[in-house]
Amino acid sequence: MKNLLIITNYFPPETGAASNRIFHLSEGLQKHNFKVSVLTPLPNYPKGRVFDGYRGRFKQTSIENGITIHRLWIYASNSKNKLLRLIAMLSYSISLIWFFIWNKIPKTVIIQSPPLLVAFTSVLFLRSKKRKLILNVSDLWPLAALELGALKKNFSYRILEKIERFNYKHADLILGQSDEILTHVKSIYGNKNSFLYRNYPDFKAQVPNGAIQPLEKLKIVYAGLLGIAQGILKLCEELDYSKIQFHIYGAGAEQLAIEGLIKNKPELDIVYHGEVSRQELHSVLTQYDVTIIPLLNRIYGSVPSKIFEYARLGIPMLYFGGGEGETVINKYELGWVANASDYAKLNTVILNLDRSKLALENRIKIQNVALSHFDFSAQLTQLIKVI
Structure with missing residues (x-):
């Protein structure tokens, strides 16, 4: 059985595409004879505050469906204030560093990106010739932030671009959610190993059981x-x-x-x-x-x-x-x-x-x-x- 660690900012009981994607990935790997553990913050998304039942804790470890889940402290915030959001990301990064120091890390690690700084912390501290780092890129930051108008092309943006390139450079394999993501990565590092990993769902759906008859509206x-x-x-x-x-x-x-x-x-x-x-x-x-x-x-x-x-x-x-x-x-x-x-x-x-x-x-x-x-x-x- 191969040990594998997944580092993510989102995981159930949080809701949303990112949480579902990592949950299905971890569950699927577990069923294929991987011993999976997950590093994630105490659940807080999208409300911006730690969920009831998890507050007041620095760390919680549980085993769910055979998967070991380590939930680490975070200063939770969904504020529009960029400084508060930066503090939130840095707080989780500090928790990750603490975990890396005191725990044995498997030889295979999947790191979710974004958040860019969390991915950077993980890549920076875990890169090793003896360890395989897999970067799962679901959105292109800081480019996406620029297109959304959340960032401007200034000094801060250039710093984030350097962080992005550092992450790509030191990853052994890039998982991209789209062809455009993989094209972007290869425009920077043309020989980088990559794999198109779409966010396909994993659930049983009933066959549609009746035609919809639209009303006037x-x-x-x-x-x-x-x-x-x-x-x-x-x-x-x-x-x-x-x-x-x-x-x-x-x-x-x-x-x-x-x-x-x-x-x-x-x-x-x-x-x-x-x-x-x-x-x-x-x-x-x-x-x-x-x-x-x-x-x-x-x-x-x-x-x-x-x-x-x-x-x-x-x-x-x-x-x-x-x-x-x-x-x-x-x-x-x-x-x-x-x-x-x-x-x-x-x-x-x-x-x-x-x-x-x-x-x-x-x-x-x-x-x-x-x-x-x-x-x-x-x-x-x-x-x-x-x-």
């Missing part, structure tokens, strides 16, 4: 993080509600602003359902006509994991983010696309949407595409061959 649903990158508040303000009803599930930084908008503008046909478990979400999503996957701006390297999860559920999608995600939607005929940030085009697409593609036949077709092309087990088998 189309029921569109968004489920996920209500953060800055997703731009749900802006979406709420820009949608044309004459022929749609917009349903929202999730939590995050924009939640209060969205609730305020709904209260102050009741004429907007928006229903906010709050946050529900992933299992419950899978059940309720199938009640809607179409799901929307938005990004406030096109982010190079980003392919939202929702694409693969919703395909598994057989739900038609409206993609509003550009880039490689748009390519996937078009290639596999999973729904419709609108140019990122072009709200007029988005409303036009919705107005002219072919409702025949909401029927049971097309939903089954979408689910069959997921079963054939987005197979978690097949991908994991190929990954194991290179780690």
Whole structure:
């Protein structure tokens, strides 16, 4: 049995794509005869405070489904203040250093990036000719922050670029969530070993059991993080509600602003359902006509994991983010696309949407595409061959 350590900023009971991705990876490796341990902060995301039951602790170790999970102290914050967020990342980095000093580290380590500084700390302290470091890159930082407007091309940005390159240089293998990520890495280190590791889901989904009969208004649903990158508040303000009803599930930084908008503008046909478990979400999503996957701006390297999860559920999608995600939607005929940030085009697409593609036949077709092309087990088998 091969020992393997995964270092991540996100892990259940936290919710979201990053948490689900690492959970499925650790569970899958455990089932393939790896002895897996996970290093993660005390759960705090996306609320920005440590969850009840974990507060007041410096460290908690537990064994769950055969996986050893070490939860370390963090100064939790989801503040928009850059200094507080930096302190939060540095606090977890300090906890990691403490753990590295006092514990034996396996010869194979998978490191999640971003956060960039956490990945840098791990690579800096664990690089060794006797150890294999695998960098799992899910977003391109600092480039993504630049495209989101969170950073400017200044001295701080150049420092982050140097950190990014350091991480790539000293990683023995790069796992990229998209072809664009791997292209970016190879533009810096052309001979770097890499592997396309998509965020495919690992759950059993029921076959769609009935055709949706759209009423006068189309029921569109968004489920996920209500953060800055997703731009749900802006979406709420820009949608044309004459022929749609917009349903929202999730939590995050924009939640209060969205609730305020709904209260102050009741004429907007928006229903906010709050946050529900992933299992419950899978059940309720199938009640809607179409799901929307938005990004406030096109982010190079980003392919939202929702694409693969919703395909598994057989739900038609409206993609509003550009880039490689748009390519996937078009290639596999999973729904419709609108140019990122072009709200007029988005409303036009919705107005002219072919409702025949909401029927049971097309939903089954979408689910069959997921079963054939987005197979978690097949991908994991190929990954194991290179780690």
